[in-house]
Amino acid sequence: MPDVLKAPLVVEFPFTRSLGPVQSAFLTGLRERVVLGVRTGDGRTLVPPVEYDPVTAQEIRDLVEVAPTGTVTTWAWNPAPRRDQPLATAFAWVLVRLDGADTALLHALDAPGPDAVRTGMRVRVRWAAERVGAITDIACFEPYHDAPAATAAAGAPRHDGVFDDPVTGITAAARLDYTYSPGRAQTGYLNALTEHRNVGERCPSCRKVYVPPRGACPTCGVATSEQVDVGPHGTVTTFCIVNIKAKNLDIDVPYVYAHIALDGADLALHGRIGGIPYDQVRMGLRVEPVWTPGARHPDHYRPTGEPDAHYDTYRELL
Amino acid sequence: MNREIAVVAFAQTDHRRTSEELSEVEMLMPVLHQVLAQTGLKTSDIGFTCSGSSDYLAGRAFSFTLALDGVGAWPPISESHVEMDGAWALYEAWTKLLTGDADTALVYSYGKSSPGPLRDVLTRQLDPYYLAPLWPDAVALAALQARALMDAGHTDEPALAAVAARSRGDAEANPHAQLRGPVPHGEYVVHPLRTGDCPPLGDGAAAVLLAAGERARELCERPAWIRGVDHRIEAHSLGVRDLTDSPSARLAAERAGAFERPVDTAELHAPFTSQEVVLRRALRLGDDVRVNPSGGALAANPVMAAGLIRVGEAAARIHRGDCDRALAHATSGPCLQQNLVAVLEGDPR
Numbered sequence A: 001m002p003d004v005l006k007a008p009l010v011v012e013f014p015f016t017r018s019l020g021p022v023q024s025a026f027l028t029g030l031r032e033r034v035v036l037g038v039r040t041g042d043g044r045t046l047v048p049p050v051e052y053d054p055v056t057a058q059e060i061r062d063l064v065e066v067a068p069t070g071t072v073t074t075w076a077w078n079p080a081p082r083r084d085q086p087l088a089t090a091f092a093w094v095l096v097r098l099d100g101a102d103t104a105l106l107h108a109l110d111a112p113g114p115d116a117v118r119t120g121m122r123v124r125v126r127w128a129a130e131r132v133g134a135i136t137d138i139a140c141f142e143p144y145h146d147a148p149a150a151t152a153a154a155g156a157p158r159h160d161g162v163f164d165d166p167v168t169g170i171t172a173a174a175r176l177d178y179t180y181s182p183g184r185a186q187t188g189y190l191n192a193l194t195e196h197r198n199v200g201e202r203c204p205s206c207r208k209v210y211v212p213p214r215g216a217c218p219t220c221g222v223a224t225s226e227q228v229d230v231g232p233h234g235t236v237t238t239f240c241i242v243n244i245k246a247k248n249l250d251i252d253v254p255y256v257y258a259h260i261a262l263d264g265a266d267l268a269l270h271g272r273i274g275g276i277p278y279d280q281v282r283m284g285l286r287v288e289p290v291w292t293p294g295a296r297h298p299d300h301y302r303p304t305g306e307p308d309a310h311y312d313t314y315r316e317l318l
Numbered sequence B: 001m002n003r004e005i006a007v008v009a010f011a012q013t014d015h016r017r018t019s020e021e022l023s024e025v026e027m028l029m030p031v032l033h034q035v036l037a038q039t040g041l042k043t044s045d046i047g048f049t050c051s052g053s054s055d056y057l058a059g060r061a062f063s064f065t066l067a068l069d070g071v072g073a074w075p076p077i078s079e080s081h082v083e084m085d086g087a088w089a090l091y092e093a094w095t096k097l098l099t100g101d102a103d104t105a106l107v108y109s110y111g112k113s114s115p116g117p118l119r120d121v122l123t124r125q126l127d128p129y130y131l132a133p134l135w136p137d138a139v140a141l142a143a144l145q146a147r148a149l150m151d152a153g154h155t156d157e158p159a160l161a162a163v164a165a166r167s168r169g170d171a172e173a174n175p176h177a178q179l180r181g182p183v184p185h186g187e188y189v190v191h192p193l194r195t196g197d198c199p200p201l202g203d204g205a206a207a208v209l210l211a212a213g214e215r216a217r218e219l220c221e222r223p224a225w226i227r228g229v230d231h232r233i234e235a236h237s238l239g240v241r242d243l244t245d246s247p248s249a250r251l252a253a254e255r256a257g258a259f260e261r262p263v264d265t266a267e268l269h270a271p272f273t274s275q276e277v278v279l280r281r282a283l284r285l286g287d288d289v290r291v292n293p294s295g296g297a298l299a300a301n302p303v304m305a306a307g308l309i310r311v312g313e314a315a316a317r318i319h320r321g322d323c324d325r326a327l328a329h330a331t332s333g334p335c336l337q338q339n340l341v342a343v344l345e346g347d348p349r
Helices: A021-031 A185-196 A313-316 B022-041 B065-068 B086-098 B118-125 B138-151 B156-173 B213-219 B246-255 B273-282 B306-320
Strands: A007-012 A015-018 A035-039 A063-066 A069-078 A091-098 A103-108 A123-129 A139-142 A167-173 A175-180 A198-202 A226-228 A234-242 A255-262 A269-273 A286-290 A302-305 B005-012 B048-052 B077-084 B104-112 B188-189 B204-210 B226-232 B265-267 B325-332 B339-344
Touching: A007 B005, A021 A063, A021 B306, A063 A139, A069 A103, A069 B138, A069 B188, A091 A139, A091 B138, A103 A286, A167 A185, A175 B118, A175 B188, A185 B022, A185 B077, A234 A313, A255 A313, A255 B086, A255 B306, B005 B086, B005 B213, B022 B065, B022 B104, B022 B204, B048 B065, B048 B086, B086 B104, B086 B156, B086 B226, B086 B306, B086 B325, B086 B339, B104 B306, B118 B188, B138 B188, B156 B273, B204 B213, B226 B246, B226 B306, B246 B273, B246 B339, B306 B325
Parallel strands: A103 A139, A269 A302, B048 B077, B048 B104, B265 B325
Antiparallel strands: A007 A175, A015 A167, A035 A063, A069 A091, A069 A123, A091 A103, A123 A139, A198 A226, A234 A255, A234 A286, A255 A269, A286 A302, B005 B204, B005 B226, B104 B204, B226 B339, B325 B339
């Protein structure tokens, strides 16, 4: 087994999400340093608020204002914060029941150490300096020494949830860093490409040769292992003419993108056809790869000048 | 339609910290071949195929379609996939067999956690408005639950350490386990949970074959009959739940018939020691019930396969005659949010 190939793979996705009326009021409220909850059918106040009653599934819209102070219901000390978590130094994760609320909100608590945190301790919101209408407008909680606010007993006051310039959506950015490794069969394929060779793998059962190999015969469901050199010449089995320029792609349109059955392969791979006017490319055209220095893959395929392949030689590969 | 459905074969990979030399299908294929070999079936004999996996784990889009290469899905087979643990794929397959549409089903699942930052990856399953922007990782959320259990007097740190030690001790008899034998309980990952309270990170795959009625008896000497399966979910907002209890697990067990007669064995999908404490209480498991003889998820936790493995391990004990009636449990989501319970029985001996 040669060394395992590895490459960094970053998956980044900025989801843009619209908000329901309750979520919109709650997140806009945070921007204005106001914490809103929602009343359920059985008279409980949920913070953070949701659009539908968790018990009856009824739409709920009665908003109330709760205090920015509350009580820790459970906690966990995080000695090594991870990249995107609320605080960069060690902190406690906490569930906090804000005064006036019946349920708890998850957030971070800035405290000197685990000995300074306990269930039942009093905390208050520390607002972020810049607020945009997001849960991170609460920078974190901090310890707070006072008795529960009067609202806890009296019930939280109603709030119409109306603010100027309400937030109607959030953009949730997310980045995950992976290390990609392609596995046994594709490693062999990629290593051969560095020598400007195309290799496939043959199914021990149906004898078909797959290029690129994925390690298994999708028809027989068995492992492929016998490596087979294919090409370098091949036949265009079918093609299309691309008329729209792709972003960040330095290729003039129109150009031809084709399925190419390399000689000896039972599966066509795809590539760009160059070295011939786009309107002269045809099914059966014989082509060969064109390599550019340092590249792992052929840059494109060009005509070999051989006579066109007869349809019957590639009809099963369409 | 009242049909008897049984688990007739089970296979799993050796679970390892990394399987970087193998693609997902290369890791999966051997277990597919093993369950077929155990029963003498070919792909073309299988009536229905269902799998469970998540592309987020390895960051590979549509990896489950590539995994199908290992099944031999041509000519086209009757197939389905759930973006969940394979135990939920088993539920779908069981339902399919109950309808009479198929007599046999292949269920498989796999997870490669090694390519990505699993703790961060799992935050992406949370509420995108109020939770995901804070990136609370799986260990942090389990630690909040563990603290709540301690505050309620249901457990303490020595009791959790004992769960860890028992699990890894039992795993010494499990050749597929990743962590076995004496394992240091370690430092706090997120207080009050130490490394020993957390599952190992690793890659692995599992497969199960189901068959109905007489077909099951032909394929397996002592089929593990599925007497019931049910799954239930709790509110997604952690702050509205009682984290010390699992009403969803209890209700699923009740609906699956777990409380009709005592079980002798339970395979619980409790990735964290504290979650075994919650489940034992919720599922009313007494001290006479053998819990996680395989070592459970604390010994090997290939995400997306670890729940299906609980069903497979319970079934395998029935196959071997080590158990007559077992409860198998799978979980998904933060702090045991969603729970599946299956009840399996062997024919009287």
